[in-house]
Amino acid sequence: MSRQGVMQAAGNALAFAVQDQRRIKMKPIIKYGASIVLTLAVFLLVLPARHAAWSAQEENHCFTCHTNARKLIQITREIAKARGDKPGASAETEGEG
């Protein structure tokens, strides 16, 4: 689900919850418990969105590695060595494309 999608789902859940609380008559204790459960549920739903929002900076090995020039130099050398000197393009190409 996209970030907007998750937000929308969370919003929908909240709207439903409020409606439900108005419609159904509940004992205060259940009402209290339900709202805790609901708050938790909403948190859980919103959490992945927050996570996505920050994933570019935190706990993201793509980001940490691709912003580290030293590491990239080391890895690209490794790749070049593994590949050998296999030509990427034909030497027979002549003239302007």
Added chain:
Amino acid sequence: MEPLAPHEKIFVDSEFAEDENHGALGCHECHGGNPKDPNWKTAHKGVIKDPSYPDPSSTCGTCHDDIAENYETSFHVSLAPSKKMINMRADPDKAVHSKVDAARESHCNACHSSCGQCHISRPESVEGGLLDGHLFQKRPPMQEVCTACHGSRIGKEYLGEIEGVPPDIHKQKYFKCDKCHKADEMHGDGKDYANRYDVENGPKCLDCHKDIYDAKSENAKNHWIHKDQVSCHVCHSMPYNNCTSCHVGKDKQGLKFYKIKGSFIDFKIGINPLRTEKRPERFVTVRHIPVDQGTFKFYVKNGLTNFDKLPTWKLATPHNVRRKTPQNKTCNACHGNEDLFLLKKDVKREYLKANKDVIVPPNLIPEKRRDD
């Protein structure tokens, strides 16, 4: 252009995280792969290098739906003209046609662009790599993007890289390509055109120069006389690059190659092969393009039996516009000057039929003027 060093190609500027529009998206949301895996070898499993090609609808398109909508009809993605033109020249026999098709796809489809190859990376033709640490460029940089592909003709002309020919006057006025070629043209408009010159959102000289016809303009009379008869480029472009005889094939190692036998700098006025109400001029500049009867002969004998259906000298709008040119110095630098016009003798025998409608019959060359 020098290719980037391998690590420079993939170095992401940490500032990318601060791009309020794109920085919050996880890398894997576009590229796939596993961001939790610290081992680069396994983390890249299933990674998509260019998530904006061929279909950007689930990446860029989720937010820029208006732009992504017509993406497929942008020539940079559809490559429609090259396909349609080769199809017209190809032999109608199904088996032959499909071989031509396969060869064209394999050789010509490699040169395409994508959202990413204009706004994020350099194009593949200059070995790719990020433009500026993955920061999204609102205006694709001219030399790293546009002329990396449009290099041997337009790039050379515009930047003044043809010996003895100055750059385009608009280059000297600090115009980049996108000053004339706007986003709407680059992103396609949903219409499936057959030719580059049919595109409706493209620029016209008169978008900016209507005042050349004003009575108080210095050269109004000259401009009026030739209006809709002679294209602007006939008087205002300098000599430009032409290519001949492109052959494609594969070498012993199975690597694709092309050979273009010759390119030459020349200036030729021909009869407009695409004369329409919107493009009414009879006289236009024409450029030789590299297609040849034998372009695909490595793959199929006699693949282009309908070669003569289209010319090899084609309507051109060279990008080296100057106010003063050798041919507009005086009226008779052009009137009566046979050398400027594409005559039968300028066309190779094997291409005569293809160019019959473009070659200027001697009686149409404007006569020498006595008052000059």
